Amino acid sequence: xxxxxxxxxxxxxxxxxxxxxxxxxxxxxxxxxxxxxxxxxxxxxxxxxxxxxxxxxxxxxxxxxxxxxxxxxxxxxxxxxxxxxxxxxxxxxxxxxxxxxxxxxxxxxxxx
Amino acid sequence: xxxxxxxxxxxxxxxxxxxxxxxxxxxxxxxxxxxxxxxxxxxxxxxxxxxxxxxxxxxxxxxxxxxxxxxxxxxxxxxxxxxxxxxxxxxxxxxxxxxxxxxxxxxxxxxxx
Numbered sequence: 001x002x003x004x005x006x007x008x009x010x011x012x013x014x015x016x017x018x019x020x021x022x023x024x025x026x027x028x029x030x031x032x033x034x035x036x037x038x039x040x041x042x043x044x045x046x047x048x049x050x051x052x053x054x055x056x057x058x059x060x061x062x063x064x065x066x067x068x069x070x071x072x073x074x075x076x077x078x079x080x081x082x083x084x085x086x087x088x089x090x091x092x093x094x095x096x097x098x099x100x101x102x103x104x105x106x107x108x109x110x111x112x
Numbered sequence: 113x114x115x116x117x118x119x120x121x122x123x124x125x126x127x128x129x130x131x132x133x134x135x136x137x138x139x140x141x142x143x144x145x146x147x148x149x150x151x152x153x154x155x156x157x158x159x160x161x162x163x164x165x166x167x168x169x170x171x172x173x174x175x176x177x178x179x180x181x182x183x184x185x186x187x188x189x190x191x192x193x194x195x196x197x198x199x200x201x202x203x204x205x206x207x208x209x210x211x212x213x214x215x216x217x218x219x220x221x222x223x224x225x
Contacts, residue, residue, distance in 0.1 A: 031213075033212075033213060035215070040121065040217065041217060042118070042200065042215050042216055042217035042218045043155070043200065043202075043215040043218075044215075045212055045213070045214060045215075048212045048213075056212070058212060059214075090154060090155070092155075092213075094213060098160065099143065099145070099160065099204065099213075100145065100157040100160060101145070101147070101155070101157060101202070101213060102157070103154040103155050103156070104154065105154055106154050
């Protein structure tokens with residue numbers, strides 16, 4: 001049972017480049033999340049998906065897009081990366097009945 | 113929108129001392145969850161509180177949920193070096209726990225041996 005798998009683990013982008021962060025969970029959870037973590041800012045919600053085919057903005061959605069491809073996968077896309085998007089990105093899913101969240105290992109993204 | 117605030121941001125204690133972190137929400141919560149993140153790691157679920165005034169214990173950790181369901185605390189008795197990390201509270205604001213899971217800023221605990 002792999003839980004939540006994120007790829008890649010590390011990435012360096014140049015300003016203006018685009019990339020997609022991939023996330024997949026094998027726990028049959030409906031809800032999935034993308035967070036970014038910056039020093040002193042905690043975990044800030046970027047986008048949220050309550051179920052396949054639905055997405056909703058979180059606290060800091062600007063500069064990002066998401067796709068809930070199916071129940072397992074929830075991807076985060078940066079269309080034109082900016083240095084302000086340098087951060088650690090975490091994908092998570094929550095158990096349907098008890099709502100505890102399971103996190104991926106994180107993607108450390110640097111935009112230069 | 114919903115905001116969850118945690119204090120203090122950092123805490124340095126001597127091994128064996130107690131530690132407490134506090135969490136306050138701008139809105140009434142359906143539940144409050146606590147997570148621990150070790151340095152370089154990802155957040156790991158510790159516990160969830162649902163009822164007003166609820167108190168739960170896990171060995172040296174005591175979790176409380178306020179009567180108004182807008183605040184919570186985590187208390188660690190006699191800290192150990194294994195307690196080092198960042199502790200986050202998180203909550204759902206919508207009834208039925210179908211809303212967004214919002215995290216506080218976290219409290220980073222350092223323990224001096």
